[in-house]
Structures are given as structure tokens and as C-alpha cells.
Amino acid sequence: MLVKVGSALSGAVIALGVLTAPANAEATWDRCPHGSYCLFEHRDGGGALYRVSNPNGNTRVNLPGWFNDKASAVWNRSGQLMGLYKDANCKAPLVKAGPYGNPEKLGAHTQDRASSICGLA
Numbered sequence: 001m002l003v004k005v006g007s008a009l010s011g012a013v014i015a016l017g018v019l020t021a022p023a024n025a026e027a028t029w030d031r032c033p034h035g036s037y038c039l040f041e042h043r044d045g046g047g048a049l050y051r052v053s054n055p056n057g058n059t060r061v062n063l064p065g066w067f068n069d070k071a072s073a074v075w076n077r078s079g080q081l082m083g084l085y086k087d088a089n090c091k092a093p094l095v096k097a098g099p100y101g102n103p104e105k106l107g108a109h110t111q112d113r114a115s116s117i118c119g120l121a
Contacts, residue, residue, distance in 0.1 A: 003051045024116045029103050032075045037097070037117065038080045039063075039071040043105040047072075052117060059119035072111040082121040084110075084119040090118040 028045030032038035037055050041047025050067045052059060055078050063071075076082050076097035086092035094110045105111075 006018045029075065032077055032103075034043050034077050037078050037080070038075045039067065039084075039114065039117075040073040040075070040103075041067075041070050042071045042113070043076075045073055045103060052078075054078065055082060056119075057119045059117065060090060063115055063117070068115050069112050071106060071114040073103060073105050076101045083118045083120050084114045085116040085118065086113050088115050090116050091110050096120065098100075 001082070028042075030047075031049050032040075032051065033053075034090070035054050037052045041049070041107065048067060048070065050063060050071070052061055057080065059080070059082075071084070074084060074097050079099045080108040081099060082097045083090065084094045084097070086094050094114060095104075095106065097104065106114075
């Protein structure tokens with residue numbers, strides 16, 4: 001398994017990207033552990049994964065080049081309201097994801113457009 005780790009630190013937040021495709025559909029969503037905010041390359045939860053562990057209201061992450069404009073689904077398994085943004089530095093909001101939600105497929109006007117993630121108050 002090839003793992004690419006980015007150092008997007010916000011407090012003690014570490015972003016981890018996994019560049020492998022899972023073998024079955026159930027395994028796709030299961031890659032997002034409890035307490036994390038996850039972006040998936042494909043709408044079924046497959047493809048590359050970008051994860052922010054234990055986000056909080058101060059979390060600010062610009063997506064690395066290998067995942068910029070690649071997200072097609074999100075899952076907020078954290079207790080923090082999170083926002084996904086079209087531009088870097090949390091500019092031009094796309095979607096919000098409430099705490100402990102379900103996996104969400106991004107719509108035609110939002111998928112493959114995200115550049116940053118921010119925790120919201």
C-alpha cells in the first residue's frame with residue numbers, strides 16, 4: 001500500500017492521504033475512521049482518500065496538489081461542523097457537513113472543485 005502523508009497541521013491535526021483503491025464497496029467508506037473528516041476521489045467512496053483526523057473549529061487545511069479539485073464525496077465522522085471550499089484559505093464555500101453525518105456524494109456543481117477544508121463555529 002502506498003501512503004502519502006501531508007503535513008497540514010492545525011494544532012495537532014494531521015492530514016493523511018491514501019492512494020489505493022479498496023477491493024469492495026463496503027471497504028471504501030470504512031476507510032474513514034470515527035473522529036475524522038474525509039474526502040473521497042469517487043462518488044462511491046472509492047479512489048484516493050484525504051483525511052483530517054480530529055478536526056476542530058480552528059482547522060484550516062489547503063488541499064495538497066495531488067488532491068486539489070479531486071473530491072467527489074465527503075463524510076464527516078467528527079463532532080465538528082466542517083466546510084468545504086472552492087478556493088484556498090477557505091474562500092468560496094461549496095458545502096457544509098454537520099457532525100457525525102452520513103457519507104455524501106457531491107453534486108455536479110461541487111464535485112472536483114474543492115481546494116480547502118475549514119472547521120466552522
